[in-house]
Amino acid sequence: MKTRLVVLTGAGISAESGLKTFRDSDGLWEGHDVYKVASPDGWKADPKLVLDFYNLRRKDVMAAKPNAAHIGLAELQDTFDVEIITQNIDDLHERAGSKKVLHLHGEILKMRSVLDETRSYAIEKDIVLGDVAVDGGQLRPDIVWFGETVHKIIEAADLVSTADIFAVIGTSLVVYPAAGLLDYVNPQVPVFVIDKRLPDVTPRASLHLIEKPATEGMIDFRQALAAFK
Secondary structure, three states, X not given: OOOEEEEEEOHHHHHOOOOOOOOOOOOEEOOEEHHHHOOHHHHHHOHHHHHHHHHHHHHHHHHOOOOHHHHHHHHHHHOOEEEEEXXXXXXXXXXXXXXXXXXXXXXXXXXXXXXXXEEEEEOOOOOOOOOEOOOOOEEEEEEOOOOOXXXXXXXXXXXXXXXXXXXEEOOOOXXXXXXXXXXXXOOOOOEEEEOOOOOOOOOOOOEEEEOOOHHHHHHHHHHHHHHHO
């Protein structure tokens, strides 16, 4: 049986593929207040703005390519049972070859009805006002906006609790509930934290800090994992 490696990834891993992050220092994303384009109130106030915004972001994702960190995680599947939990809404992990990816905050390449958050559809073209699902509800991006429930957090916590090794890559650990997943790691399990600006992490028995961007840190990470094969 392979050692189970559970990995939590955040915006930092996709940033190296050229994708902008939600949480810039000035509170804006591509010139927009994030709460106007990524919240139920923003949707209610101006759904066209929200749809236009995500239509552009979707094109950015489709133009981006997996980087060495995405590819490195996929290659680890040869040796480990790799489970990826990502806060990112892009599909770069999947395109890199990772087979088990749980998207906490939804997927930009999928859409759903405003009336039913349990059923999603693949997006084949831009979503515009008037596009409706089979239930008659307006279609919207299948993304968890600020203020909405992160339904998959329970599944993610269950995965984390089964980890033989846990890694955090490219996240500041300030966005909850995802940041709280560390609390579900068994105290004896080795934890690796990789980011160009290391977040505050409670000291533990086996904590490994790698203060490098995801692509560079992946090299150190894979070398360290050799001891756990």
